[in-house]
Amino acid sequence: MKILVTGSTGQLGSEIKNLEKFYPHYKFVFMDRTLMPLDDINKVWEVLESEQPDYIINAGAYTAVDKAESEEELADMVNHQCVRVLGVWSEKNKAHLIHVSTDYVFDGTSSLPLTEEAQTAPINVYGNTKMKGEVALMTVHHDAIVIRTSWVYSIYGNNFVKTMCRLMQERESINVVLDQIGSPTYAADLASTIMQIINGNIWKGGIYHYSNEGEISWYDFTRKIKEIKGFECDVNPINSSDFPTSAKRPAYSLLDKSKIKKEYNINVSQWDESLRIMLAKL
């Protein structure tokens, strides 16, 4: 069985690569942007025709949330049009497809954990392109799996945890947003979950939510990073309005994980336990 992984240089792609050795019965093909440019749908089709994967993990995405506000066409190509093409090819060739989406498909006005049925209403371009990708995929593929996740971090690439570590080393004090609530996701945990689904003997298509367990703000997240690493830097809470960004972010986007836990028997780690594991590797 062959598993093709897009976006292999990203956080999730890199963590899936780390798991390859535990699954010797699968042949993995890892596609970076040169091998499989996700903004070139003809090339994407060509690669799929040549590789003929049994499973596709779409770990690639246009993830620059603020930049997407001024690069909508490119973000839409990667996060929407390309996802449709992956779906059409997979449906035609009876391949299983796991696509990854985001909590930014929600507007953040809920005050309760969001289930898979909650109304989507993205408030930024990135979220809108990801929502369109989900809808397109569900239209063209009868049993694709979409996993929405949130606040992804890892030892790879650029992410909030690595940025906070750097800033807390460089500065005496930093300001961090208190009024955005959600839960972080250690990319290694998400990668294990995806491989557990592929390697299991159940396949139930549909949308699933996955993040680590817990409900925190970016401020709480930073305080915990500071505590674990023993940084001396002062961490001050601020409101989103004091930290303007090009793209708006949902104020509340905590994902309800009940469905994935029930359907796939997934054990979800606490956010601070996973953070400790990641920081020990950094």
Ligand SMILES: NC(=O)c1ccc[n+]([C@@H]2O[C@H](COP(=O)([O-])OP(=O)(O)OC[C@H]3O[C@@H](n4cnc5c(N)ncnc54)[C@H](OP(=O)(O)O)[C@@H]3O)[C@@H](O)[C@H]2O)c1
């Ligand atoms: N990061 C988050 O906080 C977050 C939150 C919620 C959901 N998600 C979703 O989780 C999934 C994995 O995210 P991640 O954090 O692993 O993302 P990431 O680290 O930004 O990786 C994205 C990957 O996509 C590739 N890529 C981007 N544009 C491409 C293009 N035009 N052609 C080919 N490859 C392209 C990147 O290649 P390069 O390395 O060459 O740029 C990289 O390998 C994505 O679907 C994302 O939308 C992420």
